[in-house]
Amino acid sequence: MNLLLSLLINSLLSTILVTLAFFIPQINVYAEKVHAYECGFDPMGSARLPFSMKFFLVAITFLLFDLEIALLLPLPWAMQSQNMYQMMFLSFSLLTILSLGLAYEWVQKSLEWTE
Template sequence: MNLLTTILLITTTLSVILAFISFWLPQMNPDLEKLSPYECGFDPLGSARLPFSLRFFLVAILFLLFDLEIALLLPLPWGNHLLSPLTTFLWASSVLTLLTLGLIYEWIQGGLEWAE
């Protein structure tokens, strides 16, 4: 048997064993006490399901988008091994231009304003 077959066999066996174990474990039966929020031993004072700020969600999504675009620029110091440094420069410039245009658009639309 080669290495790939061995790894595939071990992975499949482990997955099947873990799936059977999950069915054999006792099922959780949540009751009112288990579903109530825990507040350091005190009785809950209010609802644990407070409304989530949509502004915070939008800022978090913007952060993820801009962070992923910045991650595209991280391998650029090793880009000198490409065929043409001009291609690398043009690619980096286009990514930075998109980042700048996206930031300006969000600023104009008020997506960066925390308080309304």
């Protein structure tokens, strides 16, 4: 009985609120309200805005290193394995590859934002 009563009250209350919102709207028409809002950009402007290639390369590099670092997350569970030396060799080889990649990016100056 309590469930039926609460369902009835909730349905009645939601119906009343939806009806009130439909019949009593606030009408404030401003020029800014009528126009579409596209994340702060003018929606009627050019869709071909210049894109920084440097930003794109830094973002791709970040994604690659971030995904490779995610391979190291199961390392604490791997410490419990029977073959500890193989696990340590594989983890150090992965860290070496990551360090060499970072050194290469640094030497190529692809991490510098300004030239």
